[in-house]
Amino acid sequence: xxxxxxxxxxxxxxxxxxxxxxxxxxxxxxxxxxxxxxxxxxxxxxxxxxxxxxxxxxxxxxxxxxxxxxxxxxxxxxxxxxxxxxxxxxxxxxxxxxxxxxxxxxxxxxxxxxxxxxxxxxxxxxxxxxxxxxxxxxxxxxxxxxxxxxxxxxxxxxxxxxxxxxxxxxxxxxxxxxxxxxxxxxxxxxxxxxxxxxxxxxxxxxxxxxxxxxxxxxxxxxxxxxxxxxxxxxxxxxxxxxxxxxxxxxxxxxxxxxxxxxxxxxxxxxxxxxxxxxxxxxxxxxxxxxxxxxxxxxxxxxxxxxxxx
Amino acid sequence: xxxxxxxxxxxxxxxxxxxxxxxxxxxxxxxxxxxxxxxxxxxxxxxxxxxxxxxxxxxxxxxxxxxxxxxxxxxxxxxxxxxxxxxxxxxxxxxxxxxxxxxxxxxxxxxxxxxxxxxxxxxxxxxxxxxxxxxxxxxxxxxxxxxxxxxxxxxxxxxxxxxxxxxxxxxxxxxxxxxxxxxxxxxxxxxxxxxxxxxxxxxxxxxxxxxxxxxxxxxxxxxxxxxxxxxxxxxxxxxxxxxxxxxxxxxxxxxxxxxxxxxxxxxxxxxxxxxxxxxxxxxxxxxxxxxxxxxxxxxxxxxxxxxxxxxxxxxxxxxxxxxxxxxxxxxxxxxxxxxxxxxxxxxxxxxxxxxxxxxxxxxxxxxxxxxxxxxxxxxxxxxxxxxxxxxxxxxxxxxxxxxxxxxxx
Numbered sequence: 182x183x184x185x186x187x188x189x190x191x192x193x194x195x196x197x198x199x200x201x202x203x204x205x206x207x208x209x210x211x212x213x214x215x216x217x218x219x220x221x222x223x224x225x226x227x228x229x230x231x232x233x234x235x236x237x238x239x240x241x242x243x244x245x246x247x248x249x250x251x252x253x254x255x256x257x258x259x260x261x262x263x264x265x266x267x268x269x270x271x272x273x274x275x276x277x278x279x280x281x282x283x284x285x286x287x288x289x290x291x292x293x294x295x296x297x298x299x300x301x302x303x304x305x306x307x308x309x310x311x312x313x314x315x316x317x318x319x320x321x322x323x324x325x326x327x328x329x330x331x332x333x334x335x336x337x338x339x340x341x342x343x344x345x346x347x348x349x350x351x352x353x354x355x356x357x358x359x360x361x362x363x364x365x366x367x368x369x370x371x372x373x374x375x376x377x378x379x380x381x382x383x384x385x386x387x388x389x390x391x392x393x394x395x396x397x398x399x400x401x402x403x404x405x406x407x408x409x410x411x412x413x414x415x416x417x418x419x420x421x422x423x424x425x426x427x428x429x430x431x432x433x434x435x436x437x438x439x440x441x442x443x444x445x446x447x448x449x450x451x452x453x454x455x456x457x458x459x460x461x462x463x464x465x466x467x468x469x470x471x472x473x474x475x476x477x478x479x480x481x482x483x484x485x486x487x488x489x490x
Numbered sequence: 491x492x493x494x495x496x497x498x499x500x501x502x503x504x505x506x507x508x509x510x511x512x513x514x515x516x517x518x519x520x521x522x523x524x525x526x527x528x529x530x531x532x533x534x535x536x537x538x539x540x541x542x543x544x545x546x547x548x549x550x551x552x553x554x555x556x557x558x559x560x561x562x563x564x565x566x567x568x569x570x571x572x573x574x575x576x577x578x579x580x581x582x583x584x585x586x587x588x589x590x591x592x593x594x595x596x597x598x599x600x601x602x603x604x605x606x607x608x609x610x611x612x613x614x615x616x617x618x619x620x621x622x623x624x625x626x627x628x629x630x631x632x633x634x635x636x637x638x639x640x641x642x643x644x645x646x647x648x649x650x651x652x653x654x655x656x657x658x659x660x661x662x663x664x665x666x667x668x669x670x671x672x673x674x675x676x677x678x679x680x681x682x683x684x685x686x687x688x689x690x691x692x693x694x695x696x697x698x699x700x701x702x703x704x705x706x707x708x709x710x711x712x713x714x715x716x717x718x719x720x721x722x723x724x725x726x727x728x729x730x731x732x733x734x735x736x737x738x739x740x741x742x743x744x745x746x747x748x749x750x751x752x753x754x755x756x757x758x759x760x761x762x763x764x765x766x767x768x769x770x771x772x773x774x775x776x777x778x779x780x781x782x783x784x785x786x787x788x789x790x791x792x793x794x795x796x797x798x799x800x801x802x803x804x805x806x807x808x809x810x811x812x813x814x815x816x817x818x819x820x821x822x823x824x825x826x827x828x829x830x831x832x833x834x835x836x837x838x839x840x841x842x843x844x845x846x847x848x849x850x851x852x853x854x855x856x857x858x859x860x861x862x863x864x865x866x867x868x869x870x871x872x873x874x875x876x877x878x879x880x881x882x883x884x885x886x887x888x889x890x891x892x893x894x895x896x897x898x899x
Binding site: 240241242243244246263326327328329346348349350351352353436437439440441442453456457458459460 | 562563566569570584585588589591592593594675676677678731732733734735736737742746751866867870874875877878880881883884
């Protein structure tokens with residue numbers, strides 16, 4: 182009996198072993214399930230729905246009145262001069278903000294990393310705009326850039342630089358640039374924090390070795406600091422690019438995409454098509470294009486990083 | 491055990507009985523959606539709600555205000571989900587056609603035939619598409635130019651009777667460091683109204699807009715071109731305060747007028763007159779005149795429906811909802827509308843003690859020309875084109891061409 186017990190596992194021990202195998206799996210599924218359900222319900226299904234809607238003509242009122250039109254919406258967009266302008270503006274906005282945000286963010290990170298007195302305070306102050314809603318920032322800058330009574334014009338008039346009010350947001354030459362400026366002002370602190378975190382991980386031994394070799398600040402920056410930040414930089418650039426491609430709120434508040442479409446971007450045009458002109462198919466096609474652009478940017482980042490590594 | 495079961499059964503029976511009693515007297519709630527939560531519209535609504543609820547015990551009107559920017563999104567979602575509000579405001583612009591064509595609105599001809607005042611034919615035409623009436627037009631508006639009477643008096647100016655007069659006034663004001671008409675086209679729609687105001691003079695028939703919108707006339711018609719050119723000429727002549735495209739219609743541009751920097755403000759209907767009074771707060775006197783045409787042309791303002799309400803197709807409570815609309819438009823409802831300076835969409839006797847401003851609105855309404863394009867793409871092209879004209883880089887011909895191109899989409 183005792184020999185049998187030792188060589189043949191009892192039914193109870195088999196059940197326990199099976200329980201040990203299955204319990205963690207059930208618990209794991211239980212933990213993951215809410216996230217999966219929420220992701221599926223609020224992310225995956227809407228993405229698929231938008232993708233499918235982009236091949237339809239639909240006013241958004243009655244799902245029964247939807248009609249499948251294949252690639253017609255995409256073909257129409259390629260012939261639509263407003264879409265092409267919005268596309269160009271989005272690219273300009275994305276490139277400009279990405280370059281300026283990275284330059285400002287990196288520069289500010291170097292500044293607050295010097296441990297000069299007040300660096301912590303400076304860090305907090307520079308990060309403060311990030312905490313504001315883009316709508317608030319848009320309203321604030323709209324006030325600052327007002328033609329009559331705006332802060333900037335008053336300053337320029339006081340300095341004798343202008344003698345007539347400049348309507349920054351109502352002038353097609355300045356509208357997009359003004360939005361870029363406001364965006365950089367708001368998010369430079371965000372890039373600064375990411376770069377600052379990256380700077381904490383720059384190997385000190387490399388910096389010391391470079392110093393022993395007689396490298397000055399510029400050489401250390403170029404040959405040690407920047408190469409050490411490639412991964413951080415790639416993430417920051419990608420975040421800026423994706424943020425730039427889907428920019429909406431600050432544009433909507435400051436210019437509504439005007440004057441005469443001079444600051445129209447893809448997201449504002451998508452909003453107009455979907456919610457003002459009731460062209461849900463066209464709006465969905467624009468959304469798909471924005472997503473595709475973000476995917477391309479992400480793929481490029483991976484390729485570039487592989488090359489760098 | 492048996493006693494306990496019996497007690498539970500009795501309790502359950504009592505509960506079911508109570509539930510049944512309360513179900514028999516269940517309150518009915520009518521959802522009422524509107525975006526007008528500003529000014530005196532709230533008072534008009536509340537007065538009607540109070541009277542309706544008093545006359546219909548057990549029925550509650552639940553008002554939901556949604557900002558206009560989000561209103562259509564919310565309404566579309568509710569209609570698509572098959573859970574529309576019982577009564578809802580509908581837009582007067584191109585969105586109305588889409589709503590009608592969605593098949594989600596209840597036909598209103600038979601509803602309006604009983605217990606409603608005789609809606610004026612022009613207002614009825616406005617809400618009629620494909621031979622059916624789709625909404626109740628509650629009140630009307632007329633757009634005119636507000637002017638600062640104190641500034642005009644100080645400058646020795648009188649309200650203009652022609653476009654040339656208006657240009658001369660603007661030149662005089664500019665020479666004295668003041669702006670002419672403050673008009674904000676950042677949110678676009680007011681630019682469209684500047685064009686509609688000119689079209690009232692360039693279209694002698696008064697029908698061209700509706701015909702072109704219905705595909706029966708060409709958007710390149712000389713009357714449309716001339717309307718754009720007239721606005722371009724006024725822009726070039728500094729009739730408008732600079733920077734129109736950077737100003738919201740009722741924000742920055744109204745501030746210019748209220749602050750006294752601009753001597754005139756457009757567009758002003760009865761829907762904003764209370765707001766102007768509040769902002770001016772007695773700092774100066776102001777009055778209205780219609781956008782002038784050429785010398786010798788009769789002053790013709792533009793106007794349209796201010797608020798209109800629809801019911802959902804096959805709505806479970808459409809009879810009750812129609813009853814509420816009747817409350818809004820009965821004699822007491824009419825008195826409340828007039829009290830707050832709104833113009834009912836049916837003929838009314840203007841009280842002798844009505845304000846001069848109200849009498850002005852009502853008199854102008856009789857001559858008002860339409861300010862609506864139902865085709866969404868054409869309407870969008872008009873608003874963009876007007877921004878281009880206010881930017882100084884476009885003409886009536888270019889504008890008309892863009893309208894024609896949009897109509898072909």
